[in-house]
Amino acid sequence: MDDALPIRARAVTKTYGTQTVLQPTDFGVAAGEVRALVGSNGAGKSTLMKILAGAIVPDAGEVRVGGASAPLGKPIEMLRRGVACIYQHSNLLPEMSVLDNLYLGHFAARRFGWLDRRRQREQAQALLARHRVELDLDGPVGNLPTVKQKQIEILKALALDARVLLMDEPTGWLSVADVARLHETIRGLRASGVAIVYTSHILDDVFAVCDTVTVMRDGQVVADAPISALTRERLIELMVGDTIARQVEAVAQRPAPAAPQDAPRLRVTGLCRQGVFRHVGFDLHAGEILCITGLVGAKRTEVLQAIFGCDRFDAGAVELDGRRVAFKSPREAIAHGVGLVTEDRHREGLLLNLPVAENLILATLRRYCRGPLLQGARVREAALRWIAALNLRPPEPAMLVQALSGGNQQKVLLGKWLDLRPRVLMLDEPTVGVDVGAKAEIYAALRAERSRGMAILVVSSDLEEVMAIADRIVVMAEGRVVRTCAAHDTSIPQLVRDFGAVVPA
Amino acid sequence: MIRRPGAAALPAFFALTVAFFCVFAPRFATARTFEDLLAGYSFVAIVAMGQALPILLRGIDLSVGAIVALAGMVAFDLSLIAHLPGWAVLLLALAAATLAGAINGLLIVGLRLQPFIATLATLAAYRGVVFAISGRQRMPELSTTPLDDPWIVSLDTSFDIGGALGLSDALALPGIPLSFVVTLAILLILQLVLSCTRVGQALMAVGGNAEAARLAGIGVSRHVVLAYTLSGLCAGIAGLLLVARLTTATESLGNGLELTAIAAAVIGGVSLRGGAGSFWGPVLGAFLLGVVLMGLTLYGISQFVQQILTGAILLAAVAHARWFAQHRVGPAAAAPG
Numbered sequence: 001m002d003d004a005l006p007i008r009a010r011a012v013t014k015t016y017g018t019q020t021v022l023q024p025t026d027f028g029v030a031a032g033e034v035r036a037l038v039g040s041n042g043a044g045k046s047t048l049m050k051i052l053a054g055a056i057v058p059d060a061g062e063v064r065v066g067g068a069s070a071p072l073g074k075p076i077e078m079l080r081r082g083v084a085c086i087y088q089h090s091n092l093l094p095e096m097s098v099l100d101n102l103y104l105g106h107f108a109a110r111r112f113g114w115l116d117r118r119r120q121r122e123q124a125q126a127l128l129a130r131h132r133v134e135l136d137l138d139g140p141v142g143n144l145p146t147v148k149q150k151q152i153e154i155l156k157a158l159a160l161d162a163r164v165l166l167m168d169e170p171t172g173w174l175s176v177a178d179v180a181r182l183h184e185t186i187r188g189l190r191a192s193g194v195a196i197v198y199t200s201h202i203l204d205d206v207f208a209v210c211d212t213v214t215v216m217r218d219g220q221v222v223a224d225a226p227i228s229a230l231t232r233e234r235l236i237e238l239m240v241g242d243t244i245a246r247q248v249e250a251v252a253q254r255p256a257p258a259a260p261q262d263a264p265r266l267r268v269t270g271l272c273r274q275g276v277f278r279h280v281g282f283d284l285h286a287g288e289i290l291c292i293t294g295l296v297g298a299k300r301t302e303v304l305q306a307i308f309g310c311d312r313f314d315a316g317a318v319e320l321d322g323r324r325v326a327f328k329s330p331r332e333a334i335a336h337g338v339g340l341v342t343e344d345r346h347r348e349g350l351l352l353n354l355p356v357a358e359n360l361i362l363a364t365l366r367r368y369c370r371g372p373l374l375q376g377a378r379v380r381e382a383a384l385r386w387i388a389a390l391n392l393r394p395p396e397p398a399m400l401v402q403a404l405s406g407g408n409q410q411k412v413l414l415g416k417w418l419d420l421r422p423r424v425l426m427l428d429e430p431t432v433g434v435d436v437g438a439k440a441e442i443y444a445a446l447r448a449e450r451s452r453g454m455a456i457l458v459v460s461s462d463l464e465e466v467m468a469i470a471d472r473i474v475v476m477a478e479g480r481v482v483r484t485c486a487a488h489d490t491s492i493p494q495l496v497r498d499f500g501a502v503v504p505a
Numbered sequence: 506m507i508r509r510p511g512a513a514a515l516p517a518f519f520a521l522t523v524a525f526f527c528v529f530a531p532r533f534a535t536a537r538t539f540e541d542l543l544a545g546y547s548f549v550a551i552v553a554m555g556q557a558l559p560i561l562l563r564g565i566d567l568s569v570g571a572i573v574a575l576a577g578m579v580a581f582d583l584s585l586i587a588h589l590p591g592w593a594v595l596l597l598a599l600a601a602a603t604l605a606g607a608i609n610g611l612l613i614v615g616l617r618l619q620p621f622i623a624t625l626a627t628l629a630a631y632r633g634v635v636f637a638i639s640g641r642q643r644m645p646e647l648s649t650t651p652l653d654d655p656w657i658v659s660l661d662t663s664f665d666i667g668g669a670l671g672l673s674d675a676l677a678l679p680g681i682p683l684s685f686v687v688t689l690a691i692l693l694i695l696q697l698v699l700s701c702t703r704v705g706q707a708l709m710a711v712g713g714n715a716e717a718a719r720l721a722g723i724g725v726s727r728h729v730v731l732a733y734t735l736s737g738l739c740a741g742i743a744g745l746l747l748v749a750r751l752t753t754a755t756e757s758l759g760n761g762l763e764l765t766a767i768a769a770a771v772i773g774g775v776s777l778r779g780g781a782g783s784f785w786g787p788v789l790g791a792f793l794l795g796v797v798l799m800g801l802t803l804y805g806i807s808q809f810v811q812q813i814l815t816g817a818i819l820l821a822a823v824a825h826a827r828w829f830a831q832h833r834v835g836p837a838a839a840a841p842g
Contacts (some may be wrong), residue, residue, distance in 0.1 A: 053722055076722030091720055093713035095781040096706075104710055105721030113703035 004067040006031050007164045008081060012051050012061030014044075022047045023220045029195040034106045034186060036206040036227065037199045039216035039350055040239055040463065040496075045199050046088060046297065048216070049168050052197070053085035054078035077106070084162035085151050088169045088199075088296075094142025099124055100419060101141050102156050117284055131185060132249070145275075146179065154182065164195045171341070183209045201295055202500055203232060212290035217241050229385065236493040253452065255399040262286065263322055265455040266338075266424050268307065271316035275481035276302050284424065289446060289456045291462065291470035291487075295499050301457040304426050308340040319425070320474070334363070339422035341426040342411055343429040343459075349413045352400050353374075357383035359412050364419045386415040391441050407438025414442060418449060425449070426457040443469050463492045475499065514825060515774060519793050526800030533652055533803050539679035540663070544750065546795035547684035548573075548743035551768035553787035554688075554695055555606075555739025558732040560770050562712040563779030564620030568609060569740040569766055570788040571631035572824060573759030574600040577745030581754035584654050585647050595732030599741045605631055606737015624733075628763070638755050648824045656699060660684070660749035685744040690789060691739065693715020695784045708732060713780025769794055770814070772822040793818070 008028035014021050022044045029035045037045050046341040050056045052063060057073030063080040075489075078452045082461060095255060099121060100107070102224045108120040124137055141149060150170070157165055169196055186196060186209050200206055206213065215223040215238040230238075256356075262281035271280040277299040284290045292300045295460050305311040307318055309327025318325055318337060327333040330340065342349050350359055360383050361368050368379050383397035390411040392404075401412055411431065417425060431439045446469060450456055460466050466473060466487075475488060475498040483498050516539040527534040552569050580598040583589045589597070605627070613622040619691075641648040652658070660683055667678035699705035711720040711728045719725050748754045771777065772793060773786025794815060801811045 053720070075720045079722045085720070087720070091714065092719035093710055093717060093780060096709060096778075097711050100706060100709075104706070104718070105723050107703060107706060109703050114702060115701050115706065216795075390552075 005029060006066055007052060007197075008064045010061065010062050010151070011050065011077055012048070012058040014047050014051065014056070014058050014201065021219050022058070023218075023348070024053075024483050025216075025219075025221055027052075027214060027221065029197055031163070031193045031195050032190050033198045033212060034190050034198055034210045036210035036213040037197055037216065038201075038203070038206060038235070040312050040475065043168060043216040044219040045216055046168055047219075049085065049166050049197065049199060050087075052078075053083060053166055054086075055085070055087075059134040076105070078159065082160070082163035083166065084157040084160045085166040086157045086168060086170050090149060090153065093154060095140055098135050098141055098144075098152060100339060102159055103136075103154055104126070104156070106160070112191045116388075118127065123159075124435045127155060131155065132181065134228065151178070151337075154185075158185070158189075162208060164197075165189065166197045168199045170198070171200060171202060179205065201496075203235060203496075206235075207232070215239055217398075234494065236263070236496055239496070240492050256314075257421050264308075264319075265321055266457070267317075267319040267322075268303075269319075271303065271306060271313050271318070273302065273306060273313045277306075277476075280324055280476070280479075280481055282474050282481065283482060284457055286423075286455050287450055287451045288471045289450050289458060289469050290476045291458045291460055291466045292476055292500075292502075293460055293466045293495060294305055294476035294482075296461060297478075298476040298499075300476050302427055302479075303476075304340060304428055304457070304459055307333075308338065308426065310340075334420065334422075337423035339363075339417040339420055339425045341425070341427040341430060343418050343432065349416075350409060352374065352402035355398045355400055356387070356392065356404070356412055359401050360386050360397075360415045360419060364418055372418065382419065387418065392414050405438070407442075409432040410434050411438060411442060411445075414445060421498075424455045428459045429461065430458060431460075431462065439465070463495055466495070467492060511645070515772070515789055515793075519789050519796070522793060522796050526796065526803070528799045529805040533800055534811075536667075536677040536679040536793070540682070540801060542792065542795050542799055543685040544663070544682040545681065545799075546792050547682065547688045548750075548790040549762070549765055549795070550791035551684075551687045551691055551739050551743040551746070552766040553773065553791045554691060554760075554784050555736035556741075556766040557770045557773070557775045557782055557787045558708070558736050559620060559624075559782055560683065560727055560775045561775060561779060562707060562732045563715075563777075564613065564729070564732070565624065565626040565767065565777075566606075566609060566661065566736045567621065568605070568628040568631055569636065569736060569760035570762035571628050572602050572605045572737050572740035573744035573747065573762055574635045574754070574756065575605055575631050576741040577634045577748040578756070579753035580657065580745060580748055581652065584652055585650055586655060591654040594654065594655060595745060598745055599821045601740065602741020602744060603734055603738045604765055607730060607734040609734030609737065613733065614726040614729050628645070632756075639756050641754075641756070643732060645838075647804075648753075648761050652748065652754075653752070655691050657745070657749050658745055658752075672695060684750070685705070687742065691742070692784050697783060704728070704731070706805055709780055765791075765794065767809075768819050771831070772819060774826060775824070776826065783803050790822075791797045 005028040010026055011024040012022065013024050025044070025048060031075045033220055037048070038043050045315050046055070051072070054073055054075040055079060062069055065078070065083060069101060070081055071077045095102070095467065099117070101118055102124055108116040108123065110116050122136060128135060133155065134236055135148065135152070147154070154170060158241060171182060183205070186198070189196060197208055198206070201331065210227050213220055213223070213225060213227050213230065213235070216241065224311060229504070262285065265286045266284040272278050282290065292303070292390045294300055301312060306313040308331055309329050320338070325336060326334070327338070333340070351362065357379050363380055365374070366376055368382065380397055387395045387397065391409055401409055404412065414430065446456055458469065470487040472484065472486050473495070474481055475495060477499060513752070518822070532538065555568045556566055556569060574679055576598045579648070580594050581682065583594040583597055584591070609624050612618050612627070613620050616623075636642065662683045663680040663681050664686070667676070672678060674786065697707065707718065707723045707728050710721065711725050715725050747758060769790035770787040771790070773788070773790030775782030775786060796817065798811055798815060801814065817818055
């Protein structure tokens with residue numbers, strides 16, 4: 001690859017703890033090129049983008065801008081060199097005005113850093129006019145709807161007149177018309193020689209606007225080709241890889257479970273929360289694992305939290321064994337036999353500086369008490385039982401949870417909830433940051449509970465996981481259910497297509 | 506400036522409180538009371554403005570009371586023991602306070618300490634330094650000697666606006682103490698810096714979302730250190746004004762002032778979650794506390810009830826701010842999923 005490219009990464013790598021998220025990777029974009037960067041969740045796209053933008057420091061490798069080596073991990077240096085980035089997560093300041101946000105860090109100023117708001121306002125108005133966006137420059141950003149906020153993020157990058165524009169999932173919140181307008185803008189920038197990297201899960205967008213595509217999988221670049229050389233199917237195959245393709249087959253060969261005849265244990269109908277999710281509905285039967293999948297931001301977690309009573313919903317109904325319920329607190333939900341294993345095990349799930357045994361019985365403390373006293377022997381006995389059932393390593397009830405690996409911590413968290421013997425167990429991303437072996441054990445534990453008649457609802461972005469454990473699958477996009485199907489009736493490529501489904505308004 | 510709902514509530518509440526006491530508290534509506542108020546709470550207002558900076562950056566400065574004492578004791582020593590000229594005493598005392606503030610900032614940035622812990626530690630440490638350098642301990646005979654350097658004494662002057670305007674026969678106007686003029690000057694400078702300069706914008710950005718600020722190329726550490734340094738400087742200025750008023754410095758000067766200053770800043774609408782606030786708010790908050798305490802005293806209400814009411818005002822201010830944060834239009838208040 002040519003070293004004089006507007007931006008070029010050479011052998012950049014990144015490791016978090018023991019997990020390598022980016023293998024030595026080469027990447028570059030030419031002036032006037034729109035390059036798609038695609039891959040499934042956790043493929044390393046965002047990490048690569050952040051290295052290019054200077055947001056994180058790679059462990060090794062170098063980034064060259066316009067042929068010259070650039071300092072690593074310094075956003076200001078990359079901005080000065082004309083590299084702008086639209087990040088996936090919001091980087092706006094809700095309390096500041098639209099104008100201040102647009103030019104944050106490089107606001108027009110006279111001597112002594114005195115802000116030249118009039119000049120900046122004129123530039124901003126020209127920018128808005130050029131991109132046909134209507135915004136009140138003086139209103140605080142926090143009061144605007146999310147779509148407008150995303151527009152501001154995009155305008156913020158455009159305001160820089162950058163030579164390199166990095167876009168990480170820029171269209172996540174935009175309507176079809178807005179996406180078309182964004183693509184128009186991208187084509188305009190390409191014509192004026194800007195090098196653009198475009199990350200998206202929405203393959204329609206990739207085919208619509210990109211010239212070339214880099215496919216990443218498991219922290220590596222697996223393909224690099226002009227977009228015209230690839231079909232949609234081939235691109236999906238490259239993204240998900242052969243191993244999963246095999247797994248998909250394995251699942252497909254599994255006999256279809258008998259269609260549940262009995263009434264659903266948990267029935268959700270028309271669940272709405274203003275501005276978050278709309279008309280979410282599904283049935284969950286006893287002895288079934290239902291997976292809700294979709295992209296980050298599809299509002300799956302929010303649905304679980306609304307059911308569990310730690311968040312509200314505005315309309316719709318939740319029925320448990322045919323009786324209508326609306327839990328006002330998690331405590332109430334637990335009393336009704338509904339459990340929720342949260343995604344963030346450190347913040348919401350575990351007491352890291354307490355031993356395994358105490359963590360396992362935390363939710364069921366009362367059962368191990370005689371009067372006010374905790375019965376140590378029974379606690380130990382229960383802990384040993386769960387340690388054996390979940391194959392916790394090391395099998396030591398007195399071990400502090402913080403000393404365990406991520407996978408074993410997750411098993412402790414799962415054991416804590418299983419000890420409650422819930423009738424409905426909801427799990428949010430149960431295997432994030434968990435190694436393959438622990439994953440398999442967690443899946444085995446869930447399957448065992450299913451066969452004992454527990455109703456299990458899993459939110460997962462990991463398609464491999466969904467295909468491995470789900471009996472039925474609900475796909476959500478932008479706060480709505482776009483598809484409900486039996487696991488053996490679908491495939492990973494089909495699910496990927498569903499992720500990007502354009503939801504009719 | 507940005508339009509914000511609820512911003513008019515504090516001035517309105519302040520005006521109502523003043524009006525209430527003018528009508529109902531005996532001898533409140535007199536020039537004497539207002540003079541006492543301005544002289545007695547200007548230094549609180551100055552410390553509160555300094556305190557607003559760390560709070561704007563999602564931090565807190567618990568050491569301001571100790572820094573007030575430090576500035577005072579440095580001035581005491583340099584004037585009465587070293588016999589330095591008054592201007593040098595003032596400059597060096599301010600330098601000591603500024604350095605103390607800068608140390609707070611450097612500890613927070615350099616050692617990545619929680620601001621609460623870092624300034625709790627320096628609160629104890631600076632108070633210890635005050636005792637260690639105390640001229641009162643070293644030369645007990647000096648403890649009754651007043652500070653009489655003309656530079657220091659001049660800080661306690663008061664301007665007779667009634668006399669200057671030739672109105673003193675017609676109505677009794679309160680004298681304006683120099684400390685209040687200093688308060689207004691600091692307010693003007695800080696508010697202009699905050700809303701009209703790059704530095705101010707960067708401070709707001711770092712407080713609002715440090716990661717977003719970093720990604721926009723703003724030096725986060727630099728602005729954190731700046732905020733604590735300025736907080737120290739403000740505490741130093743307040744310390745000197747206080748020493749001039751008392752004509753001496755004691756080891757316990759400014760004890761508990763950090764809590765009053767935090768209360769004034771919070772009442773003044775500076776968000777503890779950072780990124781939102783002003784400097785006129787803390788000033789108004791400080792004087793509101795003053796008005797309430799003086800009014801209730803004149804009303805004949807006990808000291809204990811006054812403390813309860815101070816707490817109630819603080820709670821009301823925070824609840825009011827939360828109410829506006831939760832009832833803002835649009836879904837943006839919800840965290841993105």
